[in-house]
Amino acid sequence: MNWRLRAACRDQDPDVFFPIGSSGMSLVQIAEAKALCGRCPVAQECLAWAVGAGRVEGVWGGTTENERRALRIREDLGS
Template structure:
């Protein structure tokens, strides 16, 4: 009679990548044509809980995203960061 012995796998389990907090949210909340102060506050509240907020903002700045809320900042706030960086102040928002 044969016996099968199972040994634990030496391959580590895959590490789950963090999901963006906005993944299940309505995109219109972040990208509506004219964001209201209520929409901005809701979008920023979601961003504030996101483990990827800093990388999201960095990516938006690198790509030159002009519309919507990215990494917890509005279009105007990202524009301010870009102008400030261009003048030689803080180069990274994170």
Template sequence: MSIQALGSPPKWAVNAVCAESTSEFFYPDEQDYITASAAKWACRRCPVRDECLQWALENDEQFGVWGATTPKERRRIKRTAGER
């Protein structure tokens, strides 16, 4: 799901770097490490990166790069948080 497909996107989304890009860029194939790295780089300069990551974690987003993290990285964050 992309921010544009949310219907009523969160307020922070209007300031997101990905709002200026095609959503496909932020949804690379799981094995496409080059595109994933480029998307993560774009996210790192985003002014709402933290809000984006928090949203993805809270909504269990399973696809795409959100808050400069891949699905695998978000699963690790959730698993680590659950261990505390």
């Protein structure tokens, strides 16, 4: 997981990437995390890791756990 050394989030408060809930202020927190991911040079590697790892909480590669679950379902249906 050498890509983590180049991640834009490595010097950020980790709490930003692990919101409690999916409404209210959590939506603001998710948007902030996704904005950081949008500027990250290793977002694709991060996303690939999170999708491959299965159920992983938080925002990884610019996606929430629910968004990654949907990606996995689409991948499974496409296979």
